[in-house]
Amino acid sequence: MARVWKFGDSINTDDILPGKFAPFMVGADVFHRYAFAHFRPEFAAQVKPGDLLVGGRNWGLGSSREYAPKALKKLEVGGIIAQSYARIHYRNLLNLGIPAFESSIIPELLVDGEEVEFDLETGRITRLDGTILQLPAPPEFLREALKEGSILEYYKKYQKFPGES
Amino acid sequence: MTPQTMAEKILSKRGTKTVFAGELAVVEVDNVMIVDSIAESVIEILETELETLPKYPERVSIVIDHVAPASSVNVAKSHQAARAFAAKTGVKLFDVGRGICHQVLIEERLAFPGAIVLGSDSHSTTYGAVGAFGTGMGATDIAIAAASGKTWLRVPESVKVNLTGELVGDVSAKDIALEMIRVLTADGATYQSIEIHAGDRFSRGERMTLANLCVEAGAKAGMVVPGGEILSMYEVPDWVYPDLGAKYIKEITIDLSSLTPRMSVPSYVDNVETVASLRGKHVDQVFIGTCTNGRLEDLHVAAAILKGRRVAANTRLLVIPASSEVLEQAMADGSLLTIIQAGATLSTPGCGPCMGRHQGVLAPGEVCVSTSNRNFIGRMGDASAEIYLASPAVAAATAIMGSIALPEDLPYG
Numbered sequence: 001m002a003r004v005w006k007f008g009d010s011i012n013t014d015d016i017l018p019g020k021f022a023p024f025m026v027g028a029d030v031f032h033r034y035a036f037a038h039f040r041p042e043f044a045a046q047v048k049p050g051d052l053l054v055g056g057r058n059w060g061l062g063s064s065r066e067y068a069p070k071a072l073k074k075l076e077v078g079g080i081i082a083q084s085y086a087r088i089h090y091r092n093l094l095n096l097g098i099p100a101f102e103s104s105i106i107p108e109l110l111v112d113g114e115e116v117e118f119d120l121e122t123g124r125i126t127r128l129d130g131t132i133l134q135l136p137a138p139p140e141f142l143r144e145a146l147k148e149g150s151i152l153e154y155y156k157k158y159q160k161f162p163g164e165s
Numbered sequence: 166m167t168p169q170t171m172a173e174k175i176l177s178k179r180g181t182k183t184v185f186a187g188e189l190a191v192v193e194v195d196n197v198m199i200v201d202s203i204a205e206s207v208i209e210i211l212e213t214e215l216e217t218l219p220k221y222p223e224r225v226s227i228v229i230d231h232v233a234p235a236s237s238v239n240v241a242k243s244h245q246a247a248r249a250f251a252a253k254t255g256v257k258l259f260d261v262g263r264g265i266c267h268q269v270l271i272e273e274r275l276a277f278p279g280a281i282v283l284g285s286d287s288h289s290t291t292y293g294a295v296g297a298f299g300t301g302m303g304a305t306d307i308a309i310a311a312a313s314g315k316t317w318l319r320v321p322e323s324v325k326v327n328l329t330g331e332l333v334g335d336v337s338a339k340d341i342a343l344e345m346i347r348v349l350t351a352d353g354a355t356y357q358s359i360e361i362h363a364g365d366r367f368s369r370g371e372r373m374t375l376a377n378l379c380v381e382a383g384a385k386a387g388m389v390v391p392g393g394e395i396l397s398m399y400e401v402p403d404w405v406y407p408d409l410g411a412k413y414i415k416e417i418t419i420d421l422s423s424l425t426p427r428m429s430v431p432s433y434v435d436n437v438e439t440v441a442s443l444r445g446k447h448v449d450q451v452f453i454g455t456c457t458n459g460r461l462e463d464l465h466v467a468a469a470i471l472k473g474r475r476v477a478a479n480t481r482l483l484v485i486p487a488s489s490e491v492l493e494q495a496m497a498d499g500s501l502l503t504i505i506q507a508g509a510t511l512s513t514p515g516c517g518p519c520m521g522r523h524q525g526v527l528a529p530g531e532v533c534v535s536t537s538n539r540n541f542i543g544r545m546g547d548a549s550a551e552i553y554l555a556s557p558a559v560a561a562a563t564a565i566m567g568s569i570a571l572p573e574d575l576p577y578g
Contacts, residue, residue: 010351010352010433012539012541014520014539014541014542014543014544015541015542018521018543018544019520019521019522019544020520020521020522020526020546022202022522023205023206024201024202024203024205024232024239024240024243025232025237025239025240025522026239027239028205038542038543038548039542039543039548057352058351058352058355058383061351061352061383062287062539062541063286063287063520063539064284064285064286064287064289064301064302064303065202065203065303066203066206066303066304066305067203067206067304069303084352084355085355086352086355086383087355087356087383087385088287088301088302088303089303091302091303091306092303092305092306095303095305095306096305141189150305151305151309152210152214152215152305152309155215155309155313156214156215159313160191161191161317163189163317164189164191164317
């Protein structure tokens, strides 16, 4: 089971990982313990591998810091579902291979703290009452990249970008 | 030929084919800029994941600016690693004190009209001030670009911003940018390029302020159509200019003659109010500096207001020039002396306390008026501190009064 951690609109990268806790400030082995340190101090200690983060509009605005999503990866977050993403952050999620889904409706429906079954392959969320929420499939370009795990893995394998002729 | 926006023209010219908004472009990159805070990550991805070194070392720059000089052993070690990598590979290194990455790349002419510059810092939109396509990316994108000499981009739609009329009084490029963000909102230009039509107005430095803040509306790039001072400083190829009849996703017009000083109030940049409506709020710290407003013209504005006056008793004023060049010029022309005589504290050219790491971090409940670009919760220190973003003129007046003020509020000095 995955726990839903629900956040609102405009979660910025200073919320996800405050600049003063960057790996080069506190150490690359411990920085992830400061994820959401200001915004939701209990998060880093309580999040479990596979948990889902759910956000509103403009998830990840602000600083380009890749170590913000990297902290979430180190905490083994199972995926992010938001109504929309800021672009640098979205690229960072793809590069790190963190599943990121865009949906206007599903973030409204999910409730903070609820436990769901999440199937990454099919993008299917099964709630405790048995209802199923279907996440939209990512665009072709991304599906190609995600088959290899991330854009970085794709580039390593093919020495070109997905969609590049 | 179908008319193209500035972004479409640059990405077409620098890629392999003519492209329009929505298409994927793979383009050659003129400069890949790496800042100290992520240098170790980029080096690690290059060396252990991609098992390679920069393809064109002369097109890669490392700037030690985010925490410079080092504030701790951890930071010092990351600077050490960056220096060793630069020595080994021959990439350009701009070490402690040279200044903030975006200021340095423009001073060094590594960003120029028509160039494609990727920076490991979101404010890389700044390069649009000189007609470059500048955009921010994270460590992995930056490492792949250094390894391959190219990057992939979805060609952005463009938002056209028309500026009409002329500024009056103490209103500045910062106020225009904040007004633009208020109108567009923080995600109003996500995945898009902002194309600012300013005619021959504004210095290169003022254009940098405009382009810098475009990312705060979510933009991938922010470009000011070359004109005025830019034309005397650079050769601008014809293919940099947008075509008449290009298609824009949105168009807004800002009348400069009716614009008044603006301020972003906690805790989002698009929470923009008039300074007049916020007058009188006590301020503990005023910070003049950053890639947004730490340039010579900004220090001149501050010096003119601070001249013959003293910073208020319960307020501290921090001033950090954006680069060593700015520092030297401000020393030579006396504006820095005026600023110091008013009671300001000076720090090393660099990012300073903008992201809450050193040189002026805020205590619980403190209020800061800053010329920087973000006022998010906890950005400059404690999560309960408040950050108000404003122009250098408003910041200087606020430092004298000890509370949010306009230059016109000051008694004669």
